[in-house]
Amino acid sequence: MRMLFTSKLVRLARNIFKNLIAMFVFVFKYIYNLKHRNMIVGFALLFIFFLMSWNTELEPESAEPLIFDENGKFVAAPPAPPSSVFPLGTDLGARSMVNLVLFGIKYTLGAVIGITLARLILGGILALLTAIWIPGFKRYFSAFFWPFRYIPALLAGIILMLPIAATPQGYSAKVILEYQVLVLILIGLPGVFNFITDMVEEIKKEPFVLSSKLMGGGKLHILVKHVWPNIKSHFLLLTAQQMLQLLQLLTFLGIFAIYLGGPHPTAITDTPRLIYRSISNELAGMTGQNYWLIRRAPWMAYSPILIITVIALIINWIKRGIEDQIAGVIPVKQKSAQAARSVFNTSLMRESKSFVLVGSQHETVMDYKIKIYFSDIIRNKLITLRRYFLKFRVYEAFEKLLLKMTSFIVRKPKPVHTALLSLPFILWAGVYGYARYQEYADSTKEQTAKQTSVQVSSKLDRKEIYHSDFTNKDVFPTDYTAYMTYNEAEGSLQGTLNVTTTNTTGKEQDRLYFHLYPNQFQEPLEGIDWEMILGPSPEPGWVEIEDLYVNGKKTDFKVDKTILEIEMANWSDKQKAEVAFTFHLKLPNNYSNTSMDYAAVWLGNFLPTQAVYDKNGWNLDPFTPFGNPFYREIANYDITMTAPAKYEIVSNAPESSAKIEAQGDTVKYTVKLENVRDLSLVLLDKQYYSREIFMTDDTMINIWSRPTTDDQEAAQRNNMAAGQSMKYFEEYFGTYPYKELDIIRTAESSQQMSYQGMIFTPGYNFTNHLGSISMADAVLRQWLSGAVGSNGYKEPWVNESITSYLLKKFMAERGYGSSKSADQIAQMQTEIARIEAEGQYLSSPLEKFKNMNDYSVLINGKGADMYDELEKLIGTGKFKKALKEYAKENTNKNASGYDLINAFEAAGGVETSGYFENWLQPDKKE
Secondary structure: OOHHHHHHHHHHHHHHHHHHHHHHHHHHHHOOOOOHHHHHHHHHHHHHHHHHOOOOOOOOOOOOOOOEEEOEEEEEEOOOOOOOOOOOOOOOOOHHHHHHHHHHHHHHHHHHHHHHHHHHHHHHHHHHHHHOHHHHHHHHHHHHHHHHHOOHHHHHHHHHHHHHHHOOOOOHHHHHHHHHHHHHHHHHHHHHHHHHHHHHHHHHOOOOHHHHHHHHOHHHHHHHHHHHHHHHHHHHHHHHHHHHHHHHHHHHHHHHOOOOEEEEEEEEOOOOOOOOEOOOOOHHHHHHHHHHOOOOOOHHHHHHHHHHHHHHHHHHHHHHHHHHHHHHOHHHHHHHHHHHHOOHHHHHHHHHHOOOOOOOOOOOOOOOOOOOOOHHHHHHHHHHHHHHHHHHHHHHHHHHHHHHHHHHHHHHOHHHHHHHHHHHHHHHHHHHHHHHHHHHHHHHHHHHHHHHHOOOOOOOOOHHHHHHHOOOOOOOOOEEEEEEEEEEOOEEEEEEEEEEEEEEOOOOEEEEEEEEEHHHHHOOOOOOOHHHHHHHOOOEEEEEEEEEEEEEEEEEEEEOOOOEEEEEEOOOOOOOEEEEEEEEEEEEOOOOEEEEOOEEEEEEEEOEEOOEEEOOOOOOOOOOOOOOOOOOOOOOHHHHHHHEEEEEEEEOOOOHOOOEEEEEEEEEEEEEEEEEEEOEEEEEOOOEEEEEEEEOEEEEEEEEOOOHHHHHHHHHHHHHHHHHHHHHHHHHHHHOOOEEEEEEOOOOOOOOOEEEEEEEHHHHHOOOOOOHHHHHHHHHHHEHHHHOOOOOOOOHHHHHHHHHHHHHHHHHHOOOOOOOHHHHHHHHHHHHHHHHOOOOOOOHHHHOOHHHHHHHHHHHHHHHHHHHHHHHOOOOHHHHHHHHHHHHHHOOOEOOOOHHHHHHHHHHHHOOOHHHHHOOHHOOOO
């Protein structure tokens, strides 16, 4: 009996240990998912080091030639190497290096943190006063700080400190330390001053600051409401950077025998040169004083270097965390709440919308309110309680407690003990059993609802959509000639546009239409889908049209939201027309495909573009917050852009075809593009951008990113991803269609866009590995929506579903993603059934989708599954053959669902007959 009870106690102890491990893992995950975890944990570690050092007393030196332990046993002769007794060895005075480095940490951390704060406070105050209140003083400060821009900090420190702190001069350690602190503050002050001043100057140029000034905002108001909110996060980043710089500077000064507080009057040795020790035993000084023993006793130099390295790694970890917060990189558990910043939420990405993983859920906008009863609340609480029991292994500990209580009652049976045992047993059985039963009932109910909702699906509005071609096969490219000037102060484009177009409608027309997509942001927009595009502080944008002429005659026109309607007189079939007008584009400030920030201007779908006329008539569909609403025919562009000389101008034309002329304070960029679906342009501030050039077979890849270490490393990763994806997708579509590809880093959280020969990609793709996946998505769209277009508004499934499927295949072959569980698949099927029951189908036009979630589940989720099953049905060889034929037949054209289905039926044969109808029209399923 005793052995059995002992065995139970052992099992109980084992389970308690498991629970402790589970709780530790939970706490670790909680810390890992904190918003500022790097900063919190990093400074906590530094504080612990400081406390350990503060409570460490320095061991006295010993002149004894040998070291013995307490029992009189010989240990070593100083300096003793590392051993179990002295983990880091000893110095020449038989003192443990562990004791020495712990004692010196407080001086190193105190100096680094104190001098950094002094630099930031003094530099910040001077910079803010100069930039906002007394800008005239900037030239004086700049002149005074000018030498420090070109003299290395180490050299300046050596020159200024050498006469005072290199050898004993009779000054006290306090006087030497005060002088050194002033020198170190002075050395770092110019960098802080210039950094903050430049940032404030850039912020002052922003439209919202100019508007505040015009409305009477004072300088203090501008500082508090506009400047400080935009620079406070950069102050934290600057703090970490200054701490790293100081740590490095102190270490090198120590190697040159310049110690904090000066040298100790007694020399250590006079060979190979006269060497003094640090009077403060600070880590950097300890490194320098022991450097001469690097061959004889390397542990004496490496011990302080090791601790300095650990401190530097912690500070760098803090710095990386701050950079991630500025760039918008967030912990995994927070990404679902901010899906616009994730590469998987690509239904927001205009032409470069990525896929959505099957089984992933977005917020669903419900049109009705579900009535919740009190019994439902109780049931949900019980289920939640049981889940927590399962998560933290509480129920196992509870069972062990019951076991222990039972054993006690068996040995000492009393009625009161039995009564006490009954209560926890009933509680455990009730929570566990009732919640388990309700979960089973809910799963049965979901399956029944799914089957019922599929059966009651209503019919599609557009019949026979898969048996007719709704796009044009004979296209006369429209010619656009534009002369534009960028006004940096206003954030606007002023230009003239001349359009030569041909009536290809087959009949006389009395109207001609153009899209003015930036007008979508002229008025406030509401809804969660729009919020993700507008960003936190949107500014409106619009296009104004003036002095419009048709064939040289001034003509009436009308602007209705995003549509420009022009009256045409006797415009007969196959007749050309010359349309010319002046336009003024006020750039919106948001996360859309046409916007700007302090470092760049990116222009996509910005130019007034002629609407497409096909068998549907004029396609005048509006701008939408998800999907691909841009439907364009092939055109030719002759563009001239004038901008301030500070900008590098790049377009989606090959670099060799562009002409750049410097004209004093401006630069003129001229380029011609032929047979492209759209024009894209960027203006990049040379101060903030650099270019990395890579070659992939016959394609030159230019990656334009910020000149930082992180961006340059990310440029290498993104180039590799672009090159690998080009090779991969060439197996499906043939040779990559363009000789040059420009990848442009835009704002931190802007939407990714893919144009022919150019990709706009947000800053967060340069801070994590997901940027590589995003590059693959954008490269794939060089074929699908670039070379091969489609009507993304009326038939969004045509190119989008192929893109989702092929991108998931590319990811899976490179180890991204994982297979879905049965619960995830069932949940996805339930969601699809719910969406289709509401009249939304894979074949529905964009206007039928209620929100981004429904669009993503069908177009990206179900659409990808459709092609997955099709490839399994006809084989990979036939699948690739169909896509190659589809791309070949529709390059520089717009394809419809009819063209896509024909390509697969031709390659797959009878096996594909009726396949697409069963997926696209679920109401026809048997």
